[in-house]
Amino acid sequence: MPAIIAHSISILSDAGLGMAMFSLGLFMALQPRIIACGNSVAAFAMAVRFVTGPAVMAAASIAVGLRGVLLHIGIVQAALRQGIVPFVFAKEYNVHPDILSTGVIFGMLIALPITLVYYILLGL
Incomplete structure (x- = not known):
């Protein structure tokens, strides 16, 4: 790819x-x-975000055979904060952007303590 196109995309x-x-x-x-x-x-x-998400991740990980530290890492990653991209799609298509905006903002505020709790409980 030409450098000018690569830099424009970047x-x-x-x-x-x-x-x-x-x-x-x-x-x-x-x-x-x-x-x-x-x-x-x-x-x-x-x-739903911080309890059901890690529970679904744990069930799916166990179903595909993850065990031990990899299972624990998957659960902790499921408890990490939500990205901004889902809000952009919700706003674009007008599908409950008020719920998603609240979820993103408060998710950013409480994600670190909840992730630390999962980290400590799972013994990582």
Whole structure:
């Protein structure tokens, strides 16, 4: 691939994450409340994200034969924070962007303590 095309693609890909974060911030700023979807929906979304996600990962990993440290690493990775890209798709296609924006923001805030708890409980 010619260098000019490679650098152009690199510039576009580097700008994508920043624009997605800006879009999330703008969406949150335009909401009348910080938790746009309501407290119960936000709590349910966090429970699904940080409890059900690692449980599904554990079941799928055991089903394919992962054991020991690799299983534990998979569970910890399932508890890591959610990326910004799902919010971009939710906003683009207007599929519950309020729930996803709340999930992304609060997921960033509580992901580190929850990941550390999983890390300690699994003995990694």
